[in-house]
Amino acid sequence: xxxxxxxxxxxxxxxxxxxxxxxxxxxxxxxxxxxxxxxxxxxxxxxxxxxxxxxxxxxxxxxxxxxxxxxxxxxxxxxxxxxxxxxxxxxxxxxxxxxxxxxxxxxxxxxxxxxxxxxxxxxxxxxxxxxxxxxxxxxxxxxxxxxxxxxxxxxxxxxxxxxxxxxxxxxxxxxxxxxxxxxxxxxxxxxxxxxxxxxxxxxxxxxxxxxxxxxxxxxxxxxxxxxxxxxxxxxxxxxxxxxxxxxxxxxxxxxxxxxxxxxxxxxxxxxxxxxxxxxxxxxxxxxxxxxxxxxxxxxxxxxxxxxxxxxxxxxxxxxxxxxxxxxxxxxxxxxxxxxxxxxxxxxxxxxxxxxxxxxxxxxxxxxxxxxxxxxxxxxxxxxxxxxxxxxxxxxxxxxxxxxxxxxxxxxxxxxxxxxxxxxxxxxxxx
Numbered sequence: 001x002x003x004x005x006x007x008x009x010x011x012x013x014x015x016x017x018x019x020x021x022x023x024x025x026x027x028x029x030x031x032x033x034x035x036x037x038x039x040x041x042x043x044x045x046x047x048x049x050x051x052x053x054x055x056x057x058x059x060x061x062x063x064x065x066x067x068x069x070x071x072x073x074x075x076x077x078x079x080x081x082x083x084x085x086x087x088x089x090x091x092x093x094x095x096x097x098x099x100x101x102x103x104x105x106x107x108x109x110x111x112x113x114x115x116x117x118x119x120x121x122x123x124x125x126x127x128x129x130x131x132x133x134x135x136x137x138x139x140x141x142x143x144x145x146x147x148x149x150x151x152x153x154x155x156x157x158x159x160x161x162x163x164x165x166x167x168x169x170x171x172x173x174x175x176x177x178x179x180x181x182x183x184x185x186x187x188x189x190x191x192x193x194x195x196x197x198x199x200x201x202x203x204x205x206x207x208x209x210x211x212x213x214x215x216x217x218x219x220x221x222x223x224x225x226x227x228x229x230x231x232x233x234x235x236x237x238x239x240x241x242x243x244x245x246x247x248x249x250x251x252x253x254x255x256x257x258x259x260x261x262x263x264x265x266x267x268x269x270x271x272x273x274x275x276x277x278x279x280x281x282x283x284x285x286x287x288x289x290x291x292x293x294x295x296x297x298x299x300x301x302x303x304x305x306x307x308x309x310x311x312x313x314x315x316x317x318x319x320x321x322x323x324x325x326x327x328x329x330x331x332x333x334x335x336x337x338x339x340x341x342x343x344x345x346x347x348x349x350x351x352x353x354x355x356x357x358x359x360x361x362x363x364x365x366x367x368x369x370x371x372x373x374x375x376x377x378x379x380x381x382x383x384x385x386x387x388x389x390x391x392x393x394x395x396x397x398x399x400x401x402x403x404x405x406x407x408x409x410x411x412x413x414x415x416x417x418x419x420x421x422x423x424x425x426x427x428x429x430x
Contacts, residue, residue: 004310011065014309015317018067020185021300022318024343025051025069026325027191027335029292032075032139036083036090041215041329042291048326049217050287054295055319057279059312062272065305066258067318068283071296072347073132073382074246076139078293081381082239091227092236097293098224099231100243101285104294107244108281111274116248119409124389126354127369131376131385132246133351138377140344143337144168164338167198171342179346184303187343194339195331204339207330214326220291234423241420242383247294251280254297262305299350364400368392387417 001007029047030040047070054068082093107113141147145165150156158165175190183189198204231240255277259270270276276297283295304314355373360366368389376385390413394406 001311001313006308006310008313010308011311011313012317014065014304014307014314016321017184017307018065018298018301018304018309018314019318019321020188021303022067022069022298023185023188023321023325024191024340025072025298026322026328027331028072028340028343029070029075031335031337031340032072032079033090033293036079036093038090038094038291039219042217042220044329045215045217045326046220046287046290046292048322049290050283050292050295051322052319053286054279054283055315055322057282058276058297059315059319061279062275063312064255064259064264064272064276065262065309065311065314066255066276066301067298067304067315068280068295069298069322070287070292071247071251071294072136072344074243074293074296076132076136077242077246077382080139081242081383085381086235086239088236088239089230091223092230093239094220094224094288094291095227095229095231096224096236096239097243097288098228098285100240100247101281101288101294103240104244104247105278105281105285108274108277113248113277113281114273116409119407121365121393121410123358123365123369124372124393126358127372127389128386129354130352130358131373132382133348133354134373135348135376135380135382135385136351137345137348138380140168140341140348143344144172144341145338146341163201164198164203164336167194167203167336167338168341170194170197171339172345175342175346184307187300187346190342190346191335191339194342195334198336198339199334204334204336207333209330211327212330215329217290222289223291224288238383238420238423241416242386243294245386246382247280247284247296251277251297254299258297258299258301258305262310264310362400364396364402365393367396383420387421390414390417391421 026044026047030043033043034040051069058064058066058068078093082088083090145158145162146168147155148158171190171194174193175186178186178189195204199206255273256270259265280295280297287295358369371388371392372385375388376382394410394414397403397406
């Protein structure tokens with residue numbers, strides 16, 4: 001701490017700030033995964049435990065002020081793309097997460113993950129992050145009732161005569177004002193304020209208690225392992241591939257960005273990145289066994305870094321606070337989709353900030369980047385956004401006379417996604 005110009009007081013405050021900023025995942029993750037049919041109480045516990053494990057590993061293995069918990073992009077893909085769109089049972093989908101986690105950990109151990117991450121063009125990484133943000137925001141707009149289905153135009157503005165929709169509008173305005181004022185924990189405070197309004201107005205039924213024993217993980221624990229035999233179709237292997245790819249890019253960019261913010265980069269490289277990636281991989285594997293989707297480094301860690309967090313002690317404090325948070329599961333019934341919708345929209349906006357760094361003045365980059373971003377929300381599927389990226393990028397780069405800039409990994413992924421699209425769309429119809 002002395003070497004990095006910090007102390008226990010600063011690190012503790014940083015940990016509290018980071019936790020308050022990301023505590024919404026305790027309620028948003030069960031809400032999103034609950035839509036797939038999973039038990040919300042079990043997911044709540046699995047979310048907390050995987051976050052605790054991830055933060056402890058980040059603290060003691062990598063010594064970074066970066067928190068880990070289940071990622072929003074992965075749970076959205078799990079529920080809305082795999083379970084609801086493809087019609088795959090959540091038990092089978094969870095088995096896919098377990099398989100992806102095992103492969104993921106092996107790839108991290110042999111440092112293949114670092115090699116692939118470094119080989120993906122920077123512009124595509126930025127577009128993928130923004131696309132996932134757009135998709136998450138769209139889910140929030142839909143869940144909050146602000147955007148609804150339309151027979152003539154596919155989507156349209158939701159009815160403002162529906163009382164619960166105003167909860168989302170209220171939450172969005174409150175959170176936006178807090179974010180603009182740079183108030184720590186703005187998203188969490190917004191969720192609390194919206195839930196209170198819902199309780200006061202009677203739009204949300206009050207829970208019989210606030211504190212309770214920790215919910216059992218029995219409904220989800222080891223379910224993925226028990227259904228490993230179901231991962232035997234080309235469609236499921238395509239799903240495993242997407243989980244791998246999303247997890248691949250989700251944490252890497254966040255880690256580097258946060259290390260840059262904290263001034264911990266050395267010679268444009270992140271020290272101990274292998275240990276940080278391993279912390280993410282192990283917590284992802286453990287989480288898949290307990291019953292949640294892949295974990296990721298949280299961009300909200302930037303709030304803690306901003307108030308002085310520089311070491312793993314910050315992550316340790318976050319782990320302890322997640323432990324306390326496990327006793328507040330009755331609040332799950334209060335945190336409805338209208339309450340969490342503003343959080344999804346705001347997080348989507350934060351993820352979309354990566355758009356500013358894309359080289360839009362070069363068409364060979366602009367087109368694949370744009371299609372990547374727009375494909376995710378419009379096809380309601382993160383995997384198609386990834387497909388657009390790797391199918392269009394090599395073609396436009398070759399046409400622009402920049403063939404030499406294409407590395408073997410990008411060319412390999414071009415063929416991987418051709419196979420994936422065939423498996424997901426052509427094969428089932430035969």
